[in-house]
Amino acid sequence: MQSGVHKLMETVSVIAASGLQSRMQALDLVANNLANSTTGGFKLDQEFYSLFTAADDDSADGTTTSLPLNEKQWTDFSQGILTPTGSPLDLALSGRGFFAVKGPSGSLYTRNGSFRLSTTGLLTTSEGYEVLDASGQPIQTQSPEPIEVSANGTITQSDKELGQLQIADFQDRSVLQKVGNSYFSVSDAKATPTPTTDATVQQGKVENSNVAPAESAVRLVGLMRQFEMLQKAIAITADMNKQSLSEVARVSGS
């Protein structure tokens, strides 16, 4: 019986410590979201808690060792606010979908449509990655004249059609992995992008980050209080352990 009680106390500490660790990771996510609250095309991350249950847990007294942990984060792909900029090379997507660009190692997908022209007249991102058209080819402009982009992504310049932007979407968006600079790469080679007509292209606008600072601040307060609570749990367990050692196990006369 005594060993059972002792085990329970240790378990509380371990579970609380696991909770502390996952709250720390959640704070990292909130910090990154808030740091990117003005990053164009940024999509916020949220943590996903789950329980870890030891497979070989065979304690006779029925106390199972299951730990809370941060199993994964999920990205909130909701629409960010579109801000007009006036630049004809700023494109924003309204609705589901991503611009496809040619990254250094394979295709990358982004909602940040703040594009520019390379010295050779190719439509590129600010890193110089070529923006791809519906057939996977770069888009070549003919002259310094401004381009016009229609809602379905067709680019024209001086009444001459240059191509249609590739707007890609994924059945399961969890295959998209953030690689920094507002780009997503596909983590599963089997997942293929499908062309979508859900999104309309809006010229002269950029999509803001979808991080709401007020909501993040509320989550921040929540995290801090949960962290404090778990810390209390550890402190109380430590006190109980101390008491059981100093009082229950006191040898009479000493």
Place this chain on the structure above:
Amino acid sequence: MIRALYSAATGMTAQQTNVDNIANNLANSNTAGFKARRQQFQDLLYQTMVQPGAAAGAQTTVPTGLQLGLGTRATSNEIVFTQGNFTQTDNPLDLVIQGNGFFQVTLPNGELAYTRAGQFQLNKDGGMVDANGNLLTPQITIPPNGQNVTIATDGTVSYTVPGQTAAQTAGQIQLATFINPAGLNSLGQNLYQPTNASGDAVAGNPGGQEGLGTLLQGYTEQSNVSVVDEFVNLIVSQRAYEANSKVVKAADEMYQSMNNLTR
């Protein structure tokens, strides 16, 4: 924990840069020919804590991993070349470009620079110069007895001489354009120079097919800074800075209570 502190710090640094940029735009809201710059940000690399596809148990795999971002950085502040408003001045040598072109001027060191500020004057030799005294290129010279200077929409400069009925032609102003004007290098004094990113200047006569635009005499182009937009950006930036500083405080408090675990 330390990650959260540094992520928040990158956010604060980025917002500082943003405010610097807003301050410069606002300070130049009355500078003729000034073009606003727009600050852009990007998220940094991600640290992978749980690899997507890792084994979660004997039978299952983690469908998506746990990736923690490391903050943001200010990447570029590109020049926004939208047209500014026009103000009538009645000065015959004040010009605005209705289009994408730039005036070409020669710097004292002989290099060409490009500007949208078309407030020209004459120097002591009668040459057309910008407000800093840089000669307009190709050079246009008005003789001392030249009067009634007229500049046509295609850049042809003509004047009359007392006692003669026919107007004399002094030359034609040429404009230049760039394939990527957002990549120009700002020299200050409203001057720009080409870089590898902007591409080389393509010069031509105003009103042509290249999209250079036409000239309008007797007007100046105002700064394209929208004071209202800049104030909105300033508020957003200030709040974002505040939110990031709250994260620093929260991380600090959590760190403190963690340290209190061992008493």
